[in-house]
Amino acid sequence: MEFFPTTQEVEFDDRILIFRVQALPPKPWPKRVAGVPCYLTEDPNDDGPAIPYEYRSRSRIDLSKYLDLRDNNDSLDAI
Helix, strand or coil: CCCCCCEEEEEECCCCEEEEECCCCCCCCCCEECCEEEEEECCCCCCCCCCCHHHCCCCCCCCCCCCCCCCCHHHHHHC
């Protein structure tokens, strides 16, 4: 099901629906879909609007897929 003609991906991050599209549709855009705030973007790396600092409830931690610290206590200082 496509809400917008060029929809590539739809993501929900517990607060907002993010529609990743090839080309933005003509305005006006909906502010909500099924009662949930939505955000449209052409950028595949756009994670949507930032949450104000006082409302942030979770952290994002990115680790290298090549980092292997199993059974290597000397590497713990690298974290």
